[in-house]
Amino acid sequence: MRAVGRIWKNSGKLADGREIIYFDESPGLGRAEVRDGRKLAAIPSKWGPPESGLRWDPLAGEWVVIAAQRQDRTFLPPPEACPLDPSAPGRPTEIPAASYDVVVFENRFPSLRGAADGRPAPGLDTTSGLMVEYPAHGRCEVVCFTADHDSSFAQLSPGRVRTVLEAWADRTEALGAMPGISQVYCFENRGEEIGVTLHHPHGQIYAYPFVTPRTRRMLEMAAAYTARTGGNLFDDLTAAEVAAGTRMVTRNGEWIAFVPAAAKWPYEVMIFPARRVPRITELDEAARDGFAGLYLDVLHRLDALFGAPLPYIAAWHQAPSGPGHEEFAAHLQVLSVRRAPGRLKYLAGSESGMGVWINDIMPETAAQRLREVL
């Protein structure tokens, strides 16, 4: 791992062979040596047809992940059965150790699993058939931010946020180096309103075996922008937002946060580092040090909007894995489906059928509320 001098990384195995990695804020805790005493059936080394896999949508030109094995996954367990708590005597959980700072492990109900087996990774533009199946190679990991079941990301200390950031960087590097992995995606779903099935504060990491539609489109738009103007799309966009000011939410010396001019969601914040890097792994020390203050500020503002924790999705956009794509700007998008107290934004006919988003809240109004709410 990166020698940042602040965290200690140790890997172990769970009872069914899944990898677990502790990111500790102090040395010598021996957490990875604690044995997982559960009897768990081994899970298949990979998912493939027919029970699951990637399917090609020939009308949309996209891969869809079919993951029938996930239908029975853990669903809103009572607090005393939370699988993300540390283990306690008589109550083994997914984390064998008696405590942890940040811990990452392979999801027990993954959508993507296993390394590519020599067949080429699916190419989005070379598929010629109508019904193409491909093994759902990849990896799904769970990131627990704190051992405290009742906490939330917004309540983490700045030091803990820094540890989470290091874990994201570590996983981006490690998973991006796996055979057949095209892209690593770190994200957090927060709130039952968006389908969260476990309340313990946690995020997820997906390692996809293809470049996702959203990222592919951004790369296309960035290339077209450079061809048209000679500039960099992300640099010019962030500079324009800073200059306009009307959609800015907050900033510090290392990061800026703004509501995008064409926001699709009632409350949506884009967080960019001041200096463009394509992946989290390439953030320098100053950017890493500055992240916690700005991100916690944004989350506090979002939670203050309606006087209750806001359901949100926090999505780390990164360039495809490996070197290159220096033109891409890694950024964190936080979006919320709440449009007013007790009212959610749904994806209805226009969004789900046609891909046209309708937003009832002016982006400038959303930004002003977020600036003034604290």
Place this chain on the structure above:
Amino acid sequence: MRAVGRIWKNSGKLADGREIIYFDESPGLGRAEVRDGRKLAAIPSKWGPPESGLRWDPLAGEWVVIAAQRQDRTFLPPPEACPLDPSAPGRPTEIPAASYDVVVFENRFPSLRGAADGRPAPGLDTTSGLMVEYPAHGRCEVVCFTADHDSSFAQLSPGRVRTVLEAWADRTEALGAMPGISQVYCFENRGEEIGVTLHHPHGQIYAYPFVTPRTRRMLEMAAAYTARTGGNLFDDLTAAEVAAGTRMVTRNGEWIAFVPAAAKWPYEVMIFPARRVPRITELDEAARDGFAGLYLDVLHRLDALFGAPLPYIAAWHQAPSGPGHEEFAAHLQVLSVRRAPGRLKYLAGSESGMGVWINDIMPETAAQRLREVL
């Protein structure tokens, strides 16, 4: 309108100038002559910046509709205040007449409104700026399927479904001929679970001033398929589904219904006419006659799945307006967010952030359940 010899179309105006059109199953009812006695403030002739408008998303390469005026729209009124019931003495509604068969009127809280004013319709690929605004030209209409507040589309008679189909065809033709309209979209949202704010059985029609991302992508995929194989993507896809059989749901001589191989939603059915036409307007009499039987069959199967009315979105995919695009195949996509009793499919991190759908139900399993449920 098309002289189908079965319905009588009459247009009138509501108190604030909005158009209302009755599609009657018998002549001489004089419904459009009933005056709307309400005092309603006139609504602006169009929506434009700054209060609303189209905004260009430079990272996604898509238009987003900002419609701040809709935040205060009617939200789940009690049954006695339903604005889609016919008017009664002392209770004026959006429909002045004392009854109706099928009625269409301009939405009081539209996202799109007004005709293009001479400026060119926005071109998706010619926009060079980072923050482009454009008036939200277009039209949003409401389609009431029946005067019976407690009914549903699945409970309509075949004759009434035929009348609705004629109304869709009429509006596709009329709105497609409006200046600056690129595409007409007929759809129904059903169920509070997907954000429906009025329970009275109704659908909507959007006339967009641009070709939507979903349609644009389908046209691109169809062109690439023809370049690659010489065949038509839609013809070959539907023929392949009929031949495979494993995802077929039901069919008659004029229509087929199947679950797509790469279904994105737990229950998703694609309904194609046996003979490809680019728009509803081009369906022949035999296809129009055959539609009700098949569609009602599909809806009955969906409602039988969980023993309760299924929340769904029914989306009519059509070619862009005007002549041409003969290669496109109009089809009706019905998708549901329910994955199990009491459990919904949410758009979480992978879908909302990366555009990668994960479906927990095998399409073949969904099709088998739909085949066997009745």
